[in-house]
Amino acid sequence: MSSKDLIAAPAKAVILSLLLSGESYGYQIIKRVRRVSGGTLEWSHTMLYPLLNQMEREGLIRSEWKTSPENRMRKYYTLTEHGRDELAEEKARWRNVQNALRKLLGPMTAVD
Amino acid sequence: MFNLEHAIAEWKKSLRRNPALEDGQAAELETALQDEIEGFVSAGNDPESAFRKAAAAMGPAADSGREFYKAMRTRRSPRPPWQPPRFVPALLWNYVQVALRKIRRQKGYAFINIAGLAVGLACSILMMLWIAEETGFDRFHRDGDSIYRLITEARNENASILDARAPTPAAPALKDEFPEVADFCRFRTNNNYGVRLGDQVSFTEVIGIADPSFFTFFTFPFIRGNPKTSLIEPRSIVVTESLARRFFGDEDPLGKLLNIGRDPYTVTGMIKDIPDNSHLHFACVIPAVNMHEYHHVNFAGWDSRFFSSYIRLAPQTVPAETAAKMSGFLSRKMNKTNVSLRLQPLKDIHLKSDFAFDLNNYHQGSASILALFAIAASAILLLACINFMNLATARSANRAKEVGMRKVTGARRADLVRQFLGESIILSFLGLALALLLLWAFLPLFNGLSGKILSFTRVFRPGLLAAIAGVTLFSGLLAGGYPAVYLAAFQPARVLKGTFAGGERGHAALRKGLVLLQFGLTAFFIFGSIVVDMQMRFIRTKSLGIDTHQxxxxxxxxxxxxxxxxxxxxxxxxxxxxxxxxxxxxxxxxxxxxxxxxxxxxxxxxxxxxxxxxxxxxxxxxxxxxxxxxxxxxxxxxxxxxxxxxxxxxxxxxxxxxxxxxxxxxxxxxxxxxxxxxxxxxxxxxxxxxxxxxxxxxxxxxxxxxxxxxxxxxxxxxxxxxxxxxxxxxxxxxxxxxxxxxxxxxxxxxxYQQDRRTRSILGVFTILALFTACLGLVGLAAFVAEKRTKEIGIRKVLGASSHGIVLLQVREFLAWVLGANMIALPLAYFAAGRWLREFAYRVEPGIGPALLATAFSLAIALAAVSYKTIQASRANPADALRFE
Structure with a gap:
């Protein structure tokens, strides 16, 4: 698994989680992921927008073109009910993975 | 001056050209670009660098399109529908159909191409057969790579004389003095003694006379007897299978007596007949000690040279170093400064022997003659490939519509290149079939001319077969490569609008260049043939200073x-x-x-x-x-x-x-x-x-x-x-x-036997080269006449005479041929001069052969182009002009 794939794998869960706190748009999502992860996760536009489109088609999120505070048209995404359910399941899945990895790789300290 | 609005608009355009992106997706990416730019500007960048960084962050449009397609696709195939498929099986059949249709509809051109390629390939296969035969000599001996023949060199101030024999004691002395020499063997032949049994006598058999080590030194498989001991007894004889059959029928020859001269020899071994690819040829071998009795050969005398002497170097010996160590050996032994020994590798004996007093080497070959004809055969193949290129590009207008249609319906350039290359390869393999037929029919004739013994069945040995397939494929690619690239580059819009006339632009110049090359090569051949013929006549008629007749x-x-x-x-x-x-x-x-x-x-x-x-x-x-x-x-x-x-x-x-x-x-x-x-x-x-x-x-x-x-x-x-x-x-x-x-x-x-053979083969190759070049010229003339149909019609209506029109067209072709001669003849003159320098007495070619060669190629070219040209000039102008 390349580092690119490693970054993309949890992307769905991360997007759902970010949208839990309210509507957002692509550029903002990328910036927030960068800030919260301390620069570890660097998402590209090329990756993000197709994923958002796909999630919308799956009914996890909903989009709406609105005028931004800067007076430009911008596409905002919000979480659907189905998305909330999916987020819970995703969290459980990632927790399992986390536990399994901890056992397999040993405790991960900051030094590692 | 950087204009941000304009830059963003350009970026949008590139995005919208991507067929994978829907409008909404593109619009969303545009807002993201705006956001990025604002972000970079607020971080202190000027608008231009902010735009550049933002565009870089967005990534190339093609990448976005692909990702969107992957995320959204509903079809199974990973290939987006707007991308043409790499391989369409149905098209393959169509390509074959089109190729066959072209051959059927344009029989004349197909004939020129296939016949030319067939002649070129036949010559090339012939040369491959010849080369395989000639380079395969003496390869069947165990450790043959470490066997060398001793050549005696005697120098004087003008020249050095190379003798294929070594002083009789040299080989044994080398073995004694140099640990690098593992073994030696001396050999000579005699065919005057006669082999006899009772009343039966044969004087035609070659008798080998050799050291007892002969059959352990060289590898000639024994049917009866022991190679190690068969020549130890002075009056022993080893016979070949056919000699044994001749004298003893099917009886076991071992222990029987045969007479050489008057003396009885006991048969101690029977070997298989000597293979054709051996420079040593003999019917039987007797031990060398008998030479002393018959010819008073002084085995210890350094002035006596009777034998070809071979040595085998020990494993891991570097031949050049050994030769260097031996350099002073002969001078020392003979007490002379101007003599020395050279080592000639066994595998070089057949092709690279030009020595005095050589054995009567079986079917002696010559590397330079071989190289000469290999070049000639390649030249003929090149001529055929040039025909193909010229005709294909000249007649490209015929295929322009096809190219246009294919491109409009989605063919890419690479598809078309593949199609046209495929066609030329099909043609070259058709040529190969014809070439094999030609070779089968004419190989006996060639063997007669060259004195060789090439066998057609050799063609089917895997190594040679692969080489032949390779050459055929190569000539298909060489002939078809340029036309394929040229045809595939047509722009469909121009072609389909009808504003395109094929066979023009800079390509006509290239075509002329190729015709020049063809006739240059032909002039070379003709000139060479004339000079060789002149020298042979000179030799035949020159007074020798004595009367050799009767x-x-x-x-x-x-x-x-x-x-x-x-x-x-x-x-x-x-x-x-x-x-x-x-x-x-x-x-x-x-x-x-x-x-x-x-x-x-x-x-x-x-x-x-x-x-x-x-x-x-x-x-x-x-x-x-x-x-x-x-x-x-x-x-x-x-x-x-x-x-x-x-x-x-x-x-x-x-x-x-x-x-x-x-x-x-x-x-x-x-x-x-x-x-x-x-x-x-x-x-x-x-x-x-x-x-x-x-x-x-x-x-x-x-x-x-x-x-x-x-x-x-x-x-x-x-x-x-x-x-x-x-x-x-x-x-x-x-x-x-x-x-x-x-x-x-x-x-x-x-x-002069070899020279006469060279003359014959060169003559044949010259005719083939001329034939191939003329085929191309006929094709081009036909094409030009066809293209000028309307022009000729108008000229005739305006009062031009038929012969005036013929002259007009022929003049151009003849100018090409003349130009080719001007360029090639000086080179041919130089090459012929080099060959002539081998003769101490030779003709001076002068200007005569050059004029003759020029006149000859002009006449042939004239004959080739005039038929179609005259036909065109005689046509009724009404027919030509009715098209309007």
Whole structure:
């Protein structure tokens, strides 16, 4: 698994989680992921927008073109009910993975 | 000045050109770009760099499109619907159909292409067969790579003489002195002794005479007997399977007796027949010790050279180092500074031997001749490929619509290149089929011309078959590559609008260049053929200085009764016991005379003659007198020299001077004698015209030499030969020696056998080259005439005459041919000059052959183009103009 794939794998869960706190748009999502992860996760536009489109088609999120505070048209995404359910399941899945990895790789300290 | 709005608009355009992105997706990406730009601007960047960084962060439009397609796709195929498929099986069949249709509809052009390629490929396959045959010689011996033949080099100030034999003791001495020499073997042949069993006798068998190590040194598979011990007994003989069958039928030959001369030899081994690809050829082998008895060979004498000597180097020996170590060996042993030994690899013997006193090497080859014809065959193949290129590009207008349609319906350039290359490869394989047929039909003819023994079935050996397929594929790619790229580059819009006329632009110039190249090559061939032919005529007609006609040479044993019969026959005009002209003489170890400069190393060649030499060969004296039977001192104290020798002795008159010569006696001993020069003979050519006339010293002891030369009256040749044979059989009743004779003319002819073969093969190749080049010219002429149909119609309506129109078209072609000749002939002149320099006596080509070659190629080209041109000029202009 390349580092690119490693970054993309949890992307769905991360997007759902970010949208839990309210509507957002692509550029903002990328910036927030960068800030919260301390620069570890660097998402590209090329990756993000197709994923958002796909999630919308799956009914996890909903989009709406609105005028931004800067007076430009911008596409905002919000979480659907189905998305909330999916987020819970995703969290459980990632927790399992986390536990399994901890056992397999040993405790991960900051030094590692 | 950077305009942000404009830059963003351009970026949007590139995004919207991507077929994968829907409008909404593109719009969303645009807002993201705006956000990025704002972010970079607020971080302190100027608008331009902010835009650049933002665009970089967005990534290329193609990447976004692909990701969107992957995320959103509903079809199974990962190939987006707007991308053409890489491979469409249905199209493959269509390509074949189109190719076959083109061949069917344009039979003439298809014929030109296929026939040309077939001729080119047939020549190439022939050369591959030839090369495979010639380079495969002597490869069947175990450790053959470490076997070398010793070549003796004797230098003088002008030249070095290379002798294929080594001094008899050299090989054993090398083995004793150098640990690098693992083994040695000496070998020579004789075909005068005759092999006999009771009344049966055969003088045609080649008898090998070799050291006992012969069959362990070389690898000739034994059917009966032991290779290690078979030649240890002095009177043992190893025979080939066919010799055994000839004498013993199906009986086991082992232990049976065969006679060589009078002596009985016990058969100790039977080997398989010698393969064709061996330079050593013999019917049987006897041990070398017998040479001492028959020829008084002094095995310890460093001046005696009777054997070809081979050595095998030990494993891990570097040949060059060993050769360097051996460099002073012969000088030391012979106490001379100007002699040395060279090592010739076994595998080089067949192709790279040009030595004096070589074995009668079986089917001796020549590397330079081989290279010459390999180049010629490649040139013919190139001519055929050029035909293909020229015709395909000239006639490209015919295919332009097809290219346009294919492109409009989604073909990419690479698809079209593949299609056209496929077509040319199909054509070249059709050519290959025809080529194999041609080769099968004409190989016997070629074998007759070249004296080779190439077999057609060899073509089907895997290695050669792969090479042939490779060459065919290569010529398909070479011929089709340029047209394919050229055709595939057509722009569909121009083609389909009808504003496109094929076969124009810079490509016409290239086509002319290729025609120039074709006729240049052809001019080269024609000129070469003419010069070789001139030289061969020159050789045939040049006066040799003696009369070689109607002289028969016999190898005779000393039988006085036979000689008496010969001398008393009135039909025999003259007879002389002498070394016959046409024989390579061996240099005398040393010749000195009164007044010789000490640094003068000119080699002198002694020749043994009798007083009848002058009349028998119609040679002439220019000074002094020839030997006389009546003057006793002539036998031992007089010599006659030729003009060249007299010149070499300085400006004083040669006659009357004292000359001391060290030479080999007929007993194989070296002796030194002093003579008086009694006369100077007019120069004649002792050997081939390749060699300059050398200084010859004639001594009057021809009767010690077993050759009898007989001049026969012009009217009585067959009956005199019959008389000679009868007299021979009476004089030699036990048939101990064969009656063999050779005409002196034939001896001289034999020097030029290879040259005559070269002339024949070059002639054939020239005709094929001309044929192929003309095929192309016919095709081009037909095309030009076709294209100019309307022009010709208008010209005729306006009053042009038919022959004026023919002249108009022909003039252009002839200008190309003339230009090609101008370029090629100087090169051909240079190449021919190099070949001619091999001959000490040669023709000066002058301007004649060049004019002849030019006239010839012009005439051929004229004939090739005029048919179609005349046809076009005679057409009714109404037919041509009705198209409007």
């Amino acid at each position: 002289v028969v040479t016999l190898a005779i044993p000393p039988r006085q009764s036979f000689l008496d019969a010969v001398y008393s026959n009135p039909k025999i005009l003259n007879a002389s016991q002498s070394v016959p002209p046409g024989t390579n003489l061996r240099t005398a170890p040393e010749v000195t005379w009164e007044g010789k400069r000490p640094d003068d190393n000119t080699p002198f060649y002694p020749s043994k003659v009798d007083p009848d030499f002058l009349d028998t060969f119609r040679a002439e004296m220019i000074e002094g007198r020839f030997f006389s039977r009546d003057i006793l001192s002539d036998w031992t104290e007089a010599v006659v020299v030729n003009e060249t020798a007299a010149r070499a002795m300085g400006s004083d008159p040669a006659v009357g001077r004292r000359l001391t010569m060290t030479a080999m006696s007929s007993q194989g001993e070296v002796e030194t004698r002093t003579y008086t020069v009694i006369g100077v003979m007019k120069d004649f050519h002792q050997t081939s015209l390749r060699r300059a006339i050398e200084p010859i010293v004639f001594t009057n002891d021809g009767n010690q030499f077993p050759y009898l030369n007989i001049r026969i009256g012009s009217t009585a040749i067959p009956e005199t030969l019959k008389f000679l044979e009868d007299a021979w059989n009476t004089a030699v009743p036990d048939r101990l020696f064969p009656f063999t004779y050779a005409f002196l003319d034939d001896r001289y002819d034999a020097f």
